[in-house]
Amino acid sequence: MSTTPPNVSVRKRNDVASRPWRGPVRRYDLFKELSVGIVVVGLVIVGLSAFLSSPDDPSVTLRQWAHSAPADFVATTTAELGGTSTTAMYGPPYNSTPDATQTLGPIDLQSLSGVRIPIDTANDFVIEPLSTLPSPPVAIRIWNSAPETQRTTWTSAYAAALAAAPKNDPGKVAAGEYGPVPALTGALLQMADGGALDNVIQAPGAFYNMDYTRGILFLGDGTYFPGLADAQHLTGDQWGVMNETGNYPGQSWLWLFSFWYQIEPFSSAPNADLLVVVIMLVLSVALMLVPFIPGVRSLPKWIPVHRLIWRDYYRHK
Template sequence: MREYDLFKELAIGVGVVGVLVLALAAIVGSPDDKTITLKTWATAAPADFIATATGELAGTTDTAGYGPPYTTTAGATQTLGPIDLQSMSGTRLPIDTAKDLVITPLTTLGAAADARATWAAASDTQRTDWATAYGEALAKAPKGDPAKVAAGDYGPVPELTATLQAEAVTGGVDGAIQQEGGVFNFDYTRTILFLGDGQYFPGLAAGMHLTGDQWGMMNETGNYPGQSWLWLFSFWYQLPVIGDLPNADLVVVGLMGLLTLALALVSVIPGLRDLPRLIPLHRLVWRSYYRQR
C-alpha cells in the first residue's frame, strides 16, 4: 500500500488540461466573429441595404419568390418527378416581404408616416410599379448610390427605404422585426432571410469559404475542416451533374436517404453483407486474436 493524493492528481490534471485547451484555442481555434445584424449591414453597405429593401417592396427578392414554407409562389418548389416535399410542408411561416420587412418595422418605429400612408392608399399594381422602377434606377446609378438615382416616378419608395436604412443604423429595425413574433421571440427567420436577400451577407460568407460551392455545409467560420461528418452531404453539390440542377437539394436528400437505407439494411443485402468475408480487413485489425486461433 502507498499514499495516493487524489486531489493533487485532480488539480494537476485539470490545470494542465485547462492550459492546453486555452493554448490550443488561441492558436488553432475558430475566431469569435461578431454576429452580423441589420445594423451591421446598414452601416457597412447602406446602398445594398436600400436596394434590398426596394426589392422586398417590389417582391423580386429570393425570399419573396421562395415558395413554401414562406410564400405561395407558383412553380417555385423543387420537385423530383411527382415528389414535391416543399409543397407538402405547406406555407407554415408566411412572409409578406413588403409588409413584414419594411412597412411593419417602420410602423413599429413610428417612422415615415406620410410615406407609409401613401403606400397604403395605392393599389398593388401601383406599388409594384413604384418599387420596380426605383430598383431599376438604383441598379443604373453609380455604385448603386441612392443620392445619384435619376429622377422618376418612384412614389414613396425612396423615403421608405432611406428611412428604414437610417433606423437600421440605430439598431431599431433589428428589434422591430424581432418584435413581430411577440415579446419573447427567439425566431430570427425574418432577419436572416432579409440579410440573405442582399449582397453584403452572402459576400461575407464567400470570403470565409462558407458557400455551397466552397464546401460551406461542412465549414466553420475560419476553421478547417469544421463539421467533417457532413462531407458526404457537401460532396454531391460539388458534382456539376448534381450541383447545377434546379432541384439539387431534393436530389441530394434522395441520395442520402437511399444511402442511409442501404446502411441500415447492409446485413441483409446480398453482396454488401459478404464484403467482410471477401475483404477481411477485420482480420488485420485483430490479427493477434486470429493468430492465436
C-alpha cells in the same frame, strides 16, 4: 447419468471467451489511466484550443449591413417591397409563390407542409417595422392606399434607376416616378443604421424573442451577407457546409452531403436540394440494409481488414 445435452459441452469447448488466456500479461493501473485521460488530455485540449480553436466572430446585424453597404440595403429593401427578392419568391414554408418549389417529377415535398411561416416581405420587412416608429413616414399611407399594380410599377422603376445610378448610390438616382418607394427605403435605412430595426423586425411587440428567421432572411436577400460568407469560405461551392468561420474544419460528417453539390448535374440543377436529399435517403437506407444484401454483407470475409486490426487476437486463436 448426465442430463446435459452433448451440444452444450461442444459449445463450451468452442467458446473462445471461456478459454483461459495464455498470451502476454501486463500490469494495468486504472488510476493512472484515469489521471492521464482526464487531467493530462484535458490540459492538452485546453492548451491547443487557445491557439487552434475556430474564431468567435460577432453576429452580423442589420445595423452593420446598413452602415457598411447602404446601397445594397436600399436595393434589397426595394426588392422586398416589389416582391422580387429570394424570400418573396421562395414558396413554402414562407409563401405560396406559384412554381417556386423544387420538384422531382410529380413529387413536390416542399409543398407538403404548406405555408407554416407566412412572410409578406413588403409588410414584414418594411412597412410593419416603419410603423413602429414614433413618427411613421407619411409614405406608408400612400403605399397602403395604392393598388398592387401601382406598387409594382413604382418598385420596378426605382430598382432599375438604382441599378443605373453610379455605384448604385440611392443619392444619385435619376428623377422619376417612384412614388413613396425612395422615402420608405430611406426611412428603413435610417432606422437600421440607428440600430432600431434589429429588434423590431424579429417579433414586433414582443419584448423577449429568440426567433431570428425574419432578420436572417432579410440579410440573405442582399449581397452583403453572402459576400461575408464567401470571404470566410462558407458558401456551397467552397464546401462551406464542412467549414467553420475562416475555413476552419467543421462538421466533417457532412462531407457526403456537400460532395454532391460540387459535381454535375447537381451543381447546376434548380432542384439540387431535393436531389441530394433523395440520394442521401437512398444511401442511408442502403447502409441500414447492408446485413441483408447478399454479396455486400460478405465483404469482410473477402477483405479481412478486421484480422489486421485484431491481429494479436487471431494470432493466439
